[in-house]
Amino acid sequence: MPNNTPNINLDVRNFSSGDPGWHNVNASNGQPYSYCYTGGDDSVGGLISTAGEGRDTAPLQLIADQRYQITSCTFSNDTQNQLSWNGGNRSGTIVDANVQVEDAEYSILVTDTVNGNCTIQCDPDVKIKPPANA
Numbered sequence: 001m002p003n004n005t006p007n008i009n010l011d012v013r014n015f016s017s018g019d020p021g022w023h024n025v026n027a028s029n030g031q032p033y034s035y036c037y038t039g040g041d042d043s044v045g046g047l048i049s050t051a052g053e054g055r056d057t058a059p060l061q062l063i064a065d066q067r068y069q070i071t072s073c074t075f076s077n078d079t080q081n082q083l084s085w086n087g088g089n090r091s092g093t094i095v096d097a098n099v100q101v102e103d104a105e106y107s108i109l110v111t112d113t114v115n116g117n118c119t120i121q122c123d124p125d126v127k128i129k130p131p132a133n134a
Helices: none
Strands: 008-013 022-025 032-039 047-052 056-062 068-074 082-087 091-096 102-112 118-122 125-129
Touching: 008 118, 022 118, 032 118, 047 091, 056 068, 056 082, 056 102, 068 082, 068 091, 082 102
Parallel strands: 008 056, 047 125
Antiparallel strands: 008 032, 022 032, 056 091, 068 102, 082 091, 102 118, 102 125
16 A cells, blocks of 8 residues: 555445446445445555555545535454544545554445435455565
8 A cells, every 4th residue: 555555436326236346235224325446456445555664545535426425434443543534525535554464444434415314334445464574
């Protein structure tokens, strides 16, 4: 991830999709939605870095219709508290201290402001691997 993390784009639809790369989920109101990440280190929104290479940032942009807004970004399995979010309604940055090896996940919570403010959980992986000499 350091120094060359590609931008991450997140698209959201208010229906299920069979298109490649799309993930079908139920929103908080029980209705079907789908989301697709592009970019990142693995071309599907994932982040991969090597511990000890220094702090890095990953820009993330919501490229869906304006009705969708980023509500929050949360992290799971971030046992070393290396990940943080700095962002707004349509874009932000994931910051990785990148000190310890861990397999964490980030999750972007998106709100559909047209459909009763229901929320859609969208979550790819973050991997911090050991240095080559470890």
